[in-house]
Amino acid sequence: MKKTTLYLITGLLLAGTAKALAESTPATTVPKPVSINSIKAYPFYNFTGKIGTINLIDNPKLSLWNSITGDGSIGGTSNDTMAVVDISGPAMQYAPKKIQITALVQGKTLVQRTFSTSVFDAQGRYYIPLLINDTGCQPLTITAQLVDAKQKISKTIPFACGE
Secondary structure: OHHHHHHHHHHHHHHHHHHHHHHHOOOOOOOOOOEEEEEEEEEEEOOOOEEOOOOOOOOOOOOOEOHHHOOOOOOOOEEEEEEEEEEEOOOOOEOOOEEEEEEEEOOEEEEEEEEEOOEOOOOOEEEEEEEEOOOOOOOEEEEEEEOOOOOEEEEEEOOEOOO
8 A cells, every 4th residue: 555655646746747847848839931921902192192091902892994093993093003912920030031022014024023021020920012103004913922932922903994
């Protein structure tokens, strides 16, 4: 009986010590990989110098007809578009990755820039803006790609003009 009690007490002490060690030893975590979440785009209102709040991408309720003259439903005259690429990565960490953003109209490159990420915020987010000039009459395709990686996202805004 005494041996059984001794074994039981020793077992409980060892289990408690193992649990305390496990709780005090920091777990090794793999940092969250950098990835592209989304592309959003907003009208730049040329008469006021303000950026709109209406996302022009994947918004079928919008009329983008003659947006350069203020027609349509984007709320003003717009000849330029502000693209914003939403990137995720390790929270509160420096994770330098190159992101290339390209804007095309009818196969012609309007702008192509490569950006570097820096320190991600507490939620693991980083946003890259790009102002694209001379938009509003032809479909605009915006592509964001992680350089040296396979991830690429493309979105098209169906701008159109006419009489």
